[in-house]
Amino acid sequence: MADFYNAKEIEEKFYKICEERGYFEIDGNKSIQEDGKNFCIMMPPPNVTGVLHIGHSLTFTLQDIMTRYKRMDGYKTLWQPGLDHAGIATQNVVEKQLLAQGTKKEDLGRKKFVNKVWEWKEKSGGQIVYQMRRLGITPAWSRERFTMDEGLKKAVKKAFVNLYEKGLIIRGNYMVNWCTHDGALSDVEVEHKENKGKLYHLRYFLKESKEFVIVATTRPETYFGDTAVMVNPNDERYKNLIGKTVVLPIINREIPIIADEHVDMEFGTGVVKVTPAHDVNDYEVGKRHNLEFITIFDEQGILNDYCDKFKGLERLEARDIVMAELEKIGNVEKIEDYENQVGYCYRCKNVVEPYISKQWFVKSEIADEAIKKVNEGAAEFYPSHWINSFNAWMRELKDWCISRQLWWGHQIPVFYCECGHEWADESDTPECCPKCGSKSFTQDPDVLDTWFSSGLWPISTLGWGNGDELKNEKWFENDLKEFYPNTMLITGFDILFFWVARMMFQSENALGEIPFKDIYLHALVKDKDGKKMSKSSGNIIDPLDKIDEYSADILRFTLTLLAVQGRDIRLSEEKMVLVRNFTNKLYNASKYLLLNAPKFENLSEIEVKTELGRYMLSRFNECVAVVRENVEAYRFNDAANALYKFLWDEFCDWGIELSKGDKASVAELGAIFKEAMRAMSPFMPFISEYLFHELSGTNLEDTNSIMVEAYPKVNERDMDIERKFALVIEAIVSIRRAKATVDLGNSKIAKAYMIVDEDMSAVMHYVRLLAKCEEIEICTDKVANSAVDVSENLSVFVPLSGIDTSEIVKRLMGQKNKLEKEVAKLENMLGNEKFVANAPAEVIKTNREGLENAKAQLEKVVGELANFGA
Numbered sequence: 001m002a003d004f005y006n007a008k009e010i011e012e013k014f015y016k017i018c019e020e021r022g023y024f025e026i027d028g029n030k031s032i033q034e035d036g037k038n039f040c041i042m043m044p045p046p047n048v049t050g051v052l053h054i055g056h057s058l059t060f061t062l063q064d065i066m067t068r069y070k071r072m073d074g075y076k077t078l079w080q081p082g083l084d085h086a087g088i089a090t091q092n093v094v095e096k097q098l099l100a101q102g103t104k105k106e107d108l109g110r111k112k113f114v115n116k117v118w119e120w121k122e123k124s125g126g127q128i129v130y131q132m133r134r135l136g137i138t139p140a141w142s143r144e145r146f147t148m149d150e151g152l153k154k155a156v157k158k159a160f161v162n163l164y165e166k167g168l169i170i171r172g173n174y175m176v177n178w179c180t181h182d183g184a185l186s187d188v189e190v191e192h193k194e195n196k197g198k199l200y201h202l203r204y205f206l207k208e209s210k211e212f213v214i215v216a217t218t219r220p221e222t223y224f225g226d227t228a229v230m231v232n233p234n235d236e237r238y239k240n241l242i243g244k245t246v247v248l249p250i251i252n253r254e255i256p257i258i259a260d261e262h263v264d265m266e267f268g269t270g271v272v273k274v275t276p277a278h279d280v281n282d283y284e285v286g287k288r289h290n291l292e293f294i295t296i297f298d299e300q301g302i303l304n305d306y307c308d309k310f311k312g313l314e315r316l317e318a319r320d321i322v323m324a325e326l327e328k329i330g331n332v333e334k335i336e337d338y339e340n341q342v343g344y345c346y347r348c349k350n351v352v353e354p355y356i357s358k359q360w361f362v363k364s365e366i367a368d369e370a371i372k373k374v375n376e377g378a379a380e381f382y383p384s385h386w387i388n389s390f391n392a393w394m395r396e397l398k399d400w401c402i403s404r405q406l407w408w409g410h411q412i413p414v415f416y417c418e419c420g421h422e423w424a425d426e427s428d429t430p431e432c433c434p435k436c437g438s439k440s441f442t443q444d445p446d447v448l449d450t451w452f453s454s455g456l457w458p459i460s461t462l463g464w465g466n467g468d469e470l471k472n473e474k475w476f477e478n479d480l481k482e483f484y485p486n487t488m489l490i491t492g493f494d495i496l497f498f499w500v501a502r503m504m505f506q507s508e509n510a511l512g513e514i515p516f517k518d519i520y521l522h523a524l525v526k527d528k529d530g531k532k533m534s535k536s537s538g539n540i541i542d543p544l545d546k547i548d549e550y551s552a553d554i555l556r557f558t559l560t561l562l563a564v565q566g567r568d569i570r571l572s573e574e575k576m577v578l579v580r581n582f583t584n585k586l587y588n589a590s591k592y593l594l595l596n597a598p599k600f601e602n603l604s605e606i607e608v609k610t611e612l613g614r615y616m617l618s619r620f621n622e623c624v625a626v627v628r629e630n631v632e633a634y635r636f637n638d639a640a641n642a643l644y645k646f647l648w649d650e651f652c653d654w655g656i657e658l659s660k661g662d663k664a665s666v667a668e669l670g671a672i673f674k675e676a677m678r679a680m681s682p683f684m685p686f687i688s689e690y691l692f693h694e695l696s697g698t699n700l701e702d703t704n705s706i707m708v709e710a711y712p713k714v715n716e717r718d719m720d721i722e723r724k725f726a727l728v729i730e731a732i733v734s735i736r737r738a739k740a741t742v743d744l745g746n747s748k749i750a751k752a753y754m755i756v757d758e759d760m761s762a763v764m765h766y767v768r769l770l771a772k773c774e775e776i777e778i779c780t781d782k783v784a785n786s787a788v789d790v791s792e793n794l795s796v797f798v799p800l801s802g803i804d805t806s807e808i809v810k811r812l813m814g815q816k817n818k819l820e821k822e823v824a825k826l827e828n829m830l831g832n833e834k835f836v837a838n839a840p841a842e843v844i845k846t847n848r849e850g851l852e853n854a855k856a857q858l859e860k861v862v863g864e865l866a867n868f869g870a
Contacts, residue, residue, distance in 0.1 A: 001590065001594050001694055005583070005587050005687065005690065007550075007551035007553065007686065007687070008548070008551070010687075010690050011134075011136060011551060011552050011553070011686045013700075014685075014690070014700055014705075015133060015136060017700055017701065017705075018705055018707060019133075019141065021705075022142075023138070023705060023707055023708050024079075024139060024140055024141060025140045025142055025143075026076055026077060026078050027076075028708055029071045029072070029074075029075075029076075029708040031708070032072075032074050032708065032709065032710050033074055033075070033076050034074035034075075037073075037074055037075040037076065038075060038076045038077075038078075038482050038483060038487075039066075039067070039070040039071075039076070039077045039078070040079075040080070040482075040483035040484070040486040040487050041063055041066060041067060041078075041079050041080070041486060041487060041488055041489065041490065042080050042457055042486055042489060042516075043060070043063065043079060043080060043082060043139055044059065044491045044495065044499060045081075045082040045083050045084040045145075045147065045454060045457060046083060046084065046128050047083070047084050047086035047089055047128075048083045048084065048085055048086055048121055048125040048146070049089045049090050049093055049125065050086075050128045051127060051128055051131065052128050052131035052132060052134075052135070052543055052544060053540075053542075053543065054533065054540075054541050054542075054543050054571065055492055055524065055525055056128075056543070057135060057543040057555060057556075057559060058492075058522055058525055058559050058563065058569065059490060059492060059522065060135055061135065061137070061555075061556045061560060062490050062520070062563065062636055063079065063137070063490045064135075064136070064137040064556075064682070065560065065631070065636060065682045065683055066488070066631070066682075067079040067138060067139070067682075068138060068681060068682035068685065068707060069631050069682040069711060070487075071138075072678070072681065072682065072706075072707065072708070072709065072710060072711035073710075073711045074710065076482065078140055078143075078479075078482075079138065079139040079140060080139065080140065080143060080457075080461045080462075081129075081141060081143070081144045081145075082144055082145035082147070082457070082461065083125070083128075083129070083144075083146050083147070084147050084450060084453075084454050085121075085146065085148040085408065085409060085450065085453070086450055087404055087406050087408055087409040087447060087450045088182045088347045088348075088404070088450070089347055090117060090120075090121070090408055091105075091117065091406050091408040091409075092347065092348065093120065094113070094408070098113075098116070105407065110407045113408075114407055114408060131543075131544060134544060134552060135547065135552050135555070135556065136552040136553070136556065136685055136686060138707070143474050143475065144474075145461050145474055147450070147453040147454060147457075148410070149469075149474070150469040150470060151460070151463075151466035151469035151470040151471075151475070152453060152456075152461075152466070153410060153469075154426070154465055154466050154467045155456055155459075155460035155464055155465030155466055156410045156448065156452065156453045156460070157413045157425075157426045157465075158426055158464075158465035159452075159456055159506065159510060160412070160413055160424060160448070160452075161424045161425065162509075162510065163362060163366065163509070164424040165424070168362060168363045169360060169361070169362055169363070169424075170360070170363060170399075171358065171359070171360050171361070171403075171414075172359075173356055173357065173358050174356070174357070174359060174361065174399070174401070175277075175280060175283040175354050175355065175356050176354075176355060176356075176357050176359055176401050177189070177190045177343065177352045177353075177354070177355075178299070178352060178354070178355030178357060179347075179348065179350050179352055180299065180300050180301035180315075180353065181345065181350050182345055182347055182348055182350070182404075182406070183299070183404055184357060184359050184401050184403060184404060184405065185345060185346070185352060185401070186402075186449060187398065188497045188498050189345070189346045189347075189498075190343040190344070190345070190352050191343065191344045191346050191349075192341045192342070192344075193342060193344060194341065195339065195341065195342040196337065196338075196339055197218055197337075197338055197340060197342070198218070198336065198337065198338055199216050199217070199218060199268065199336045199337075200220045200323065201214050201215070201269065201332070201333040201334045201335070201336070202214065202215050202216075202217065202220060202223065202249075202331055202332060202333065203249075203330070203331045203332070203333055204229055204246040204248065204273075204331075205246060205247055205249075205331075206241075206244055206245065206246055206247075207244070207245040207247055207254060212246075213229060213238070213241065213257070213269070213271045214268075214269045214271060214333045215229060215268070215271050215273045216267065216268025216269055216271075216272070217272075217273055218338060218340055219278075219319075220319060220323055220326070221310075221316075221318045221322045222273075222275045222279070222296065223248060223249075223273060223275070223322075224248070224251060224294070224296045224303070224306050224307045224308070224310075225275045225276075225277050225278050225294040225296040225306065226255055226274060227255055227274060227275070227276055227286065227291040227292045227293070227294060228255050228256050228257070228273075228274040228285075228286075229246050229255060229272070229273055229274065230258050230259070230260050230262070230263050230271070230272050230273075230274050231257065231258075231259055231263055231270060231271055231272075232259065232260070232261060232263040232264075232265045233259035233261060234261070234265070235263070235265050235270050237270060238271065242257055242258070242259045243256070243257065244257050249326060249329060249331040250308055250309075250325065250326075250329070251306075251307075251308050258274070258289055260285055260288070260289070262281065262284075262285055275294075276291050276292070276293045276294075277293040277294055277295045278295075278296065278353065278354055280354045283354065283356070293356060295355075297353075299355075299357075299405070300314075301314050301315040301316070302314055302315070303315060303318055310322060315353070316351060323335075359402075359403045359446075360401070360402050360403040360414075360444075360448075361399040361400060361401055361402065362400040362452075363399050364397040366505050366506070366509055367394050367397050367505040369508055369509070370394075370501075370504045370505040370509075371391070371394045371395065373508065373514050374387070374390065374391075374504070375387075378514045379504070379514050379516065379517060380517065380518055381519050381521065382518065382520040382521070382565060382633075382634045383521070383565045383566035386493065386519070386521050389496065390496065390501065393496075393497050393501065394501060400449075401449070402448050402449045403444075403447075403448070403449070404447050404450075405446055406447045407447070408447065409447030410447055410448045410452070410453055411443060411444070411445070411447050412443070412444040412446050412447065412448060413425055413426065413444075414443070414444045415430060415433075415441045415442065415443050415444070416441060416442055416443075416444070417436060417440065417441040418438060418440045419433060419435060419436040419438060421433055421434070421435040421436065451498055451499060451502050452502075452506075454502070454503075455502030455503050455505075455506040455507075456503075456506055456510070457503060458485075458503050458507050458515035459480070459507050459510055459515065461474075461475065462479040462480045462483055462484055463475035463476070463477075463479050463480060464480060464510065465510075484511065484513070484515070485514060485515050485516055486515055486516040487516065487517065487518070488516055488517065489503075489515075489516045490522065490634075491520075491521065492521065492522055492523075492524070493521040493522065493523060493524075494524070496521060500519060520634045522563060523566060523567055523569060524568050524569070525541075525568075525569045525571055526568050526569065526570055526571070527539040527541070527570065527571065527572070528570050528571065528572030528573075528574070529570070530568065530570055541571055543555060546576065550576050550579075550580055551580075551583070551686070551687075552686065553583065553684035553685070553686050554576055554579045554580050554583060554684075555576070556683065556684060557579050557582075557640060557683055557684050558571065558576050558579045559571070560636050560639075560640040560683055561579070561637055561640045561641060561644065562575065563636045563637045564637045565634065565635060582644060582647075582648060583684070583687055585647070585648055585652050586647060586652075586687065587687070588652075589647075589651065589656055589673065590673070590691045592656055593669065593670045593673060593695060594694065596663065596666040597667055597670060598697060599695065599696055599697030600667060600670030600671050600673075600674055601667070601670075601671050602671060602674060602675070602696075603617075603671040603675040606667070606668065606671050608671075608672075610662055610664050611662070611665075611721060611724070611725075611762065611763060612655070612658050612662050612665035612668075612669070612725075612766075613665045613668030613669065613672070614718055615718075615721045615722060615724070616650070616651060616655045616665075616668070616669055616672050617668070617672055617718070618717045618719075618721055618722050619646060619650050619651075620646065620651075620672050620676060620712075621714065621715045621716065621717050622646075622717055623642050623643065623645075623650075623676075623679070624679055624712045624713070624714055624715070625714045626638070626639070627639045627642050627679060631682075639683075640683055643676075643679060643680055643683065646676070647676060647680070651669075651672075651673065651676065654729060655669055656669070657770055658725075658728070658766050658770065660769060660770075661765050661769040661770070662765075662766070670695055673691075673695065674691075674692050674696065675712055677689070677691050677692040677706065678692070678706050678709065678710075678711060678712055679711070681706050681707055681711075682711075685707060688706065689705060689706055692706050723758075724758075724760070724762075725763065725766075727758055727760060727763075727793060727794065728763050728766050730791050730792065730794060731754060731756070731760070731767045731771070731776075731794055731796065732767055732770045734790075734791045734795075734796045735773060735776075735796050735798065737789045738752070738786075738787045738789040738796050738797070738798040739771075739787070739798055741864060742787045742798065742800065742803055742808055744798070744803075746772065748773070749772065749773050749774070749798060750773075750774050750775065751773065751774065751775045751776070751777065751799060752771070752773045752775075752776050752777075752796055752797065752798050752799075753777050753778075753779045753786070753796065753797040753799075754776055754777070754778055754779065754794055754795070754796050754797075755778075755779055755780060755781075755794060755795040755796075756778065756794040756795075757793075758793075760778075764776055779797075782795075782797065783797035785799065785800045786798055786800055787800060812861055812864055812865050815857075815861050816858065816861050816862065816865065819854055819861060820858065822850075823851065823854045823858060826847055826850055826851040829847060830844075830847055830848065
């Protein structure tokens with residue numbers, strides 16, 4: 001066995017071998033598949049522009065653990081991989097590249113630009129797929145899909161036409177979230193952030209009067225679109241003004257003063273401007289009061305003719321210029337600092353505007369059945385509290401804007417004939433207008449929101465709506481029957497509404513069934529101090545750097561140990577070093593075993609006979625039961641902890657040490673360790689594979705991988721042997737403690753005495769060996785002049801004869817004096833009524849706890865002194 005484990009070399013070599021053998025595919029484990037056992041999980045398709053980040057690493061690690069576990073447990077397993085075409089992000093990348101070459105997309109035209117995007121995708125897109133392989137994950141790569149591949153294009157069109165014909169997709173002028181760079185956005189694509197801005201108090205003069213009202217606004221440049229001023233009908237200050245008219249400065253347009261209970265009388269002056277075309281709340285007010293809707297800038301945010309001499313300015317740049325003019329003519333009362341929430345485009349970080357635009361929408365009723373079925377128990381969330389968030393959002397669901405002003409993506413399959421007819425069609429090129437037969441028609445230029453296609457991911461990847469495209473290559477005839485609904489979903493909670501909810505209502509609408517029973521939403525990975533990772537904070541952890549520095553196994557296992565349901569993960573170097581130490585422990589345990597035997601049989605091929613072997617096997621059976629129970633319940637950290645504790649605390653710390661007293665057990669321990677590597681395989685696939693073959697005298701190049709062999713089954717524990725060895729360990733620890741009190745440490749002693757009720761004669765040799773004690777005599781009474789240690793089930797006595805205890809007594813007397821002073825000081829302090837009355841409660845509590853601890857330590861020291869006759 002090599003002196004050290006070369007993780008990088010082993011991981012790359014083993015991964016390549018396993019992928020080439022087809023182990024990751026649905027029939028990779030065919031020899032152990034059991035009838036009726038199918039498992040399917042969908043990879044959240046990362047953006048084609050993406051790179052592997054630490055959040056991906058957690059998602060993919062947990063998905064891989066489930067997939068590997070189910071594969072080893074006899075399931076026909078499909079982990080569906082793929083990439084999302086990421087409409088906005090990808091178009092932005094290619095546009096920037098073209099601009100760097102002095103070319104605009106408009107110079108190329110739509111068709112050539114889309115071809116350029118495809119070229120970029122083939123050359124540079126999908127870098128994340130290579131990075132995912134570095135993590136050691138095992139999806140069915142041969143079935144990798146892309147949301148713009150021919151089969152999925154067909155599925156998207158089928159879904160659109162289906163919803164269009166049901167009346168669930170409509171087109172109309174609505175107020176939408178508008179990015180002047182990327183176009184329409186859905187509500188969840190807008191990031192709201194705290195903004196330190198200004199609150200502008202403007203004077204609006206009443207018609208033909210020197211009187212004025214003061215309106216407060218954070219967006220003064222939009223006043224060109226005001227079509228009313230509004231007050232609360234119950235506001236006594238302004239009742240006399242309702243129905244009167246004010247004149248907008250500079251442009252001199254007259255607008256009415258109206259009353260509406262929407263006005264918050266406590267905000268600003270209690271008078272607000274109404275801009276129906278540029279404010280979400282004003283939009284509703286405008287509809288209620290039949291106000292005019294005036295759009296004051298175009299889709300690029302450039303002010304138009306309604307803005308008089310300010311026409312041509314960009315909306316945000318215009319703010320200070322407009323305010324300077326309003327101040328000049330006496331229409332500014334005051335300007336105050338003001339903090340508010342501002343929406344930004346989640347892609348380009350541009351300030352988003354409420355904007356009236358003709359767009360395509362999916363009606364919110366699409367979600368009704370999905371909501372009903374989830375609340376009837378058809379799907380279960382882990383942690384369970386996420387159902388509350390799901391319900392809160394879904395029940396307030398608004399119509400979903402699905403049209404995007406892009407060229408890259410699924411072009412909306414709606415056609416407009418010169419006769420005025422509009423229809424949706426699954427064909428790329430319909431022959432003619434179904435109403436008049438004309439061939440003079442055009443297709444809607446917009447594309448669909450990326451989430452529309454990824455919302456179909458649980459069904460489209462299994463062949464739904466694909467026609468015959470990519471059949472028997474990327475999907476197969478029985479896929480929907482075998483793998484729908486998917487078994488479960490694992491993803492970050494932050495895309496619950498972006499992706500999870502959309503999959504639920506789109507798939508349910510298409511097939512009448514919720515797409516997965518179990519939904520596991522993991523928390524965020526943060527830094528060691530619990531801070532969110534960001535470039536500005538300089539605390540980003542690059543998973544590829546950590547894989548290079550430690551190994552994929554170590555990164556995976558660290559994340560898994562920390563993945564407590566519902567809690568953010570605090571990742572640190574210290575945690576990764578701890579897991580590295582664990583892998584070193586496993587490696588050294590293997591080296592020890594191989595010093596005693598050239599190779600080891602499989603556990604299924606031997607009968608475990610020795611008492612130590614039986615004990616370790618019983619503890620291993622308990623470990624397997626705990627691991628299985630926790631994996632099935634998605635308590636990944638508890639499963640990983642069970643393996644960690646068994647292998648380190650029990651097998652390495654006790655099993656290996658105890659085997660030095662029973663060499664006949666080593667062959668059995670080697671077999672048990674090999675079986676433990678099978679149990680570890682889903683969590684740390686590479687080192688477990690390596691150690692298994694090292695102990696077997698085989699290599700992966702010539703034999704099967706353990707990843708496609710059966711996962712250890714739950715077997716009965718031997719409680720009698722466990723009780724015996726629990727006493728062995730208790731006795732060893734107790735004697736070591738007694739020796740430590742007389743500074744004998746690791747020295748060998750001639751004799752110790754023990755009071756214990758159980759017969760330990762058959763296992764006492766283990767105690768003598770590890771406690772370094774030549775003889776242990778069982779007694780019934782205390783032994784005088786001895787160092788004593790009393791534990792739960794036994795008492796031990798180490799004779800003091802021949803031991804110079806003067807230095808020990810001196811040290812203990814020093815401790816006693818110090819503790820007596822500490823007790824006296826704290827008792828005096830707490831006995832002082834004035835101190836107790838005036839000191840903070842936390843200080844009193846700390847001192848009382850300190851007094852209790854000091855008294856307990858003093859009692860222990862006095863007891864030890866009594867043992868030495870002092």
